Amino acid sequence: MDNQIFVDSEISTLQRLIIHSPDSGLGKVVPSKAQDWLFEDIIHLDTMRRKEYDYYVKLLLFFLDPEKIQNQDLSDAKREFFKPNSKGYFNSDKVIDFEKLLADVLNIEEVKVQLVAAVSAIEECSYLEMKRFLTFGNIELSKVLITGITDSGEMFFPPIPNLIFTRDIGIVVNDHILLNKPARRARSRESLLAKYIFFNHPLFATLTGKIIEIEEDEEHFLLPEDQGKRIDTLEGGDVMMVAPNHLLIGISERTTVEAARQVIDKLFAKNIVKKISLIKIPAKRDYMHIDTIFTQIKRNVWVLLGSLARTKETAENEKVWDELGQRVTHEDIIIKQFYKEGDKVLSRNFDNLEELLKYISEIDLKCTEPVNFIYSGNNVFPFGAREQWTDSCNLLVLKEGVAVGYDRNDKTSEAFREYGFKTIHAVELVNQLEQGKVKVEDINDTIILLPSSELSRARGGSHCMSMPLQRIAYKPKN
Numbered sequence: 001m002d003n004q005i006f007v008d009s010e011i012s013t014l015q016r017l018i019i020h021s022p023d024s025g026l027g028k029v030v031p032s033k034a035q036d037w038l039f040e041d042i043i044h045l046d047t048m049r050r051k052e053y054d055y056y057v058k059l060l061l062f063f064l065d066p067e068k069i070q071n072q073d074l075s076d077a078k079r080e081f082f083k084p085n086s087k088g089y090f091n092s093d094k095v096i097d098f099e100k101l102l103a104d105v106l107n108i109e110e111v112k113v114q115l116v117a118a119v120s121a122i123e124e125c126s127y128l129e130m131k132r133f134l135t136f137g138n139i140e141l142s143k144v145l146i147t148g149i150t151d152s153g154e155m156f157f158p159p160i161p162n163l164i165f166t167r168d169i170g171i172v173v174n175d176h177i178l179l180n181k182p183a184r185r186a187r188s189r190e191s192l193l194a195k196y197i198f199f200n201h202p203l204f205a206t207l208t209g210k211i212i213e214i215e216e217d218e219e220h221f222l223l224p225e226d227q228g229k230r231i232d233t234l235e236g237g238d239v240m241m242v243a244p245n246h247l248l249i250g251i252s253e254r255t256t257v258e259a260a261r262q263v264i265d266k267l268f269a270k271n272i273v274k275k276i277s278l279i280k281i282p283a284k285r286d287y288m289h290i291d292t293i294f295t296q297i298k299r300n301v302w303v304l305l306g307s308l309a310r311t312k313e314t315a316e317n318e319k320v321w322d323e324l325g326q327r328v329t330h331e332d333i334i335i336k337q338f339y340k341e342g343d344k345v346l347s348r349n350f351d352n353l354e355e356l357l358k359y360i361s362e363i364d365l366k367c368t369e370p371v372n373f374i375y376s377g378n379n380v381f382p383f384g385a386r387e388q389w390t391d392s393c394n395l396l397v398l399k400e401g402v403a404v405g406y407d408r409n410d411k412t413s414e415a416f417r418e419y420g421f422k423t424i425h426a427v428e429l430v431n432q433l434e435q436g437k438v439k440v441e442d443i444n445d446t447i448i449l450l451p452s453s454e455l456s457r458a459r460g461g462s463h464c465m466s467m468p469l470q471r472i473a474y475k476p477k478n
């Protein structure tokens, strides 16, 4: 098995990634905790799995590891195929479930003991509970650590329902990985488990010395109890490896400028990238991470939320009215780019998001075709905001120009079609692939629409539901 970890763009062919299939913990979210656990609503687990997420997995397998899925009988009764660590599991080394990796590292006795102690500590389990966890087999233990619940239904601690959004755990930056430090308590256990996986799983042996962690600022310990909010937090949805040598970091509800500064210092010191652009977006639930307001589809095509993309002229005109005291009706984005020149770190500003994205396409990706923007909801009021809320701007590229989005964002799909993309429903495409009527190689400029009624209540799209480990290295066209 080739264990290479390498990502230098958002758009080159995807070869390997980490996902996590909705586990039973998602079906245990209660209404009064939904918001604390960062869900907008409670979800129907069986629908989310069979009618939605399983199609996502099938697509990933057809594109990344077709041998695992061709000629498989996937009739409804065979859900085993999708369940990590079950007998009939597809067990791919390209489409890898977090739960599988966790069960693997629990085979290492030292890791098992440390991990059980660490989780028991953060979840405030009793000493005897901790001792009991150590008697569990690795597969059951991996489930308990994720869902909080044993096979027989005993519940020890809350689930981590957001683990399906593996993007937020960490980001591969060239051949390094940047691990997160989540802003919300509901996501702490995810990053703890992830740490043990990346430091110990043989799959990540090539990452030795290449794992970057965010440390807490010493001032944090001195803050009064009621202001105990962490200062340095960073989540993967705010980090995008957009081009060889260029990393984007969103400053958002979840990622602080202090953490971004640490990343700049660490990556520049090790010469891992040459440019890091910080994009400060309004700190609000609607836009929790930058990947909820834009993603890239092709070297010259981006999908984004129009209301946040004001031109310089518009911004200047509005400033006059702001100064006169008119109620502010717009939201601002601030963009600063830091770049290394020899030993010096210099900075420059960008006036708006489109200017930065155009710069990435033209300068970093050396794209000579005109750069195009597709807007959430086709920029028609009020569909831009409505569809952004259900992840119209959060797409995962499988190969350049072919991306997975949600089927509910009708106006955004219309915008893609007007631009010249095809759209196809995931269920239909999977059927065609299963029957051999279409080949992956022949699919181009297509947005694949995943069923999303339940998934969207969890507030993340296919970009969030993926942690790319390997993409083909980006090549400019001559």
Ligand SMILES: NC(=[NH2+])NCCC[C@H](N)C(=O)O
Binding pocket: 037, 038, 039, 162, 165, 167, 168, 236, 237, 238, 288, 289, 291, 292, 458, 459, 460, 461, 463, 464
């Ligand atoms: N990369 C992303 N946009 N992730 C979305 C995460 C959604 C999750 N419910 C949360 O609020 O944390």
